[in-house]
Amino acid sequence: MEDLVGNINVPELYDQASGLIMAYAPKLLLAIVTLVLGLWLINRVIGVMDKKLGAKDPTLNKFLCGLIGAILKIMLLISVASMIGIETTSFIAVIGAAGLAIGLALQGSLSNFAGGVLILIFKPFKVGDTIEAQGHLGAVAEIQILYTIVNTFDNRRIVIPNGSLSNATLVNVSIYDKRRCDMTFGIHYDDDIDKAKAILQRLFDEDERSLQDPAPRICVGSLGDNSVNLMFRPWVATDDLWPYYWDMHEKVKKAFDEAGITIPFPQRDVHVYNSKID
Numbered sequence: 001m002e003d004l005v006g007n008i009n010v011p012e013l014y015d016q017a018s019g020l021i022m023a024y025a026p027k028l029l030l031a032i033v034t035l036v037l038g039l040w041l042i043n044r045v046i047g048v049m050d051k052k053l054g055a056k057d058p059t060l061n062k063f064l065c066g067l068i069g070a071i072l073k074i075m076l077l078i079s080v081a082s083m084i085g086i087e088t089t090s091f092i093a094v095i096g097a098a099g100l101a102i103g104l105a106l107q108g109s110l111s112n113f114a115g116g117v118l119i120l121i122f123k124p125f126k127v128g129d130t131i132e133a134q135g136h137l138g139a140v141a142e143i144q145i146l147y148t149i150v151n152t153f154d155n156r157r158i159v160i161p162n163g164s165l166s167n168a169t170l171v172n173v174s175i176y177d178k179r180r181c182d183m184t185f186g187i188h189y190d191d192d193i194d195k196a197k198a199i200l201q202r203l204f205d206e207d208e209r210s211l212q213d214p215a216p217r218i219c220v221g222s223l224g225d226n227s228v229n230l231m232f233r234p235w236v237a238t239d240d241l242w243p244y245y246w247d248m249h250e251k252v253k254k255a256f257d258e259a260g261i262t263i264p265f266p267q268r269d270v271h272v273y274n275s276k277i278d
Helices: 010-056 058-084 088-105 107-122 162-166 193-206 238-259
Strands: 130-133 136-143 147-152 157-161 178-180 183-187 217-223 228-233 235-237
Touching (some): 010 058, 107 157, 107 162, 147 162, 183 193, 183 238, 193 217, 193 228, 235 238
Antiparallel strands (some): 147 157, 178 235, 183 228
16 A cells, blocks of 8 residues: 655655665765774874974975875875765866866965975975074974974064075075174274284183184274274184174173273264354
């Protein structure tokens, strides 16, 4: 006996629904389990990779982990879709078309991605280096897929697109283990130049951070409007550069004061002439 509700055959619909459930429920359940386990496994693999590679090459670490994680998740989604019964060929075609449209809309991001690849290949800097780029000076904290994270010395976090870094001039401050510390000290024209140079040499010798090789350069750099300018060019370890620079300025001022050497300041002589107008 058939129960009819209008033109709908309820038992037949029930049988069809039961058949669909019996046919697709195991596939759907398996797909969900595969998705959950796949995401868990991918996160574990990326975690292990992050730990192992981070100890050897922190520069390459974040970039590769992000890229490989994205690729593995896309492959997992395609596999799960095929398990449910979705045609992967059409699915991949849709992804390709969507990727093309997204690529056209995100040309800047693709440029940043390409810039990140160039940075990793040519290595103009690495994580931990101090760089000056895009008007910012700081230490490189991370090199990600699209951006490089720089922490400034006054505790600011700067996010710089990789495309800008790979196509513009940047200064890697810490690539070498020693640097020259350039300083200029002015003395009065009446002061003894040799005496002032001897003081600079003594201060250089007394500071344990001073490097003997290359030898320092102490000479008259220029004759200014108000002073004889002495160039002081010692070499120090890169990490000691700024502390050495600041300390030496204080030491030179005190030593010059003790020796009676004057550090002049700009001044002008004004002559006033009185003229009578008849």
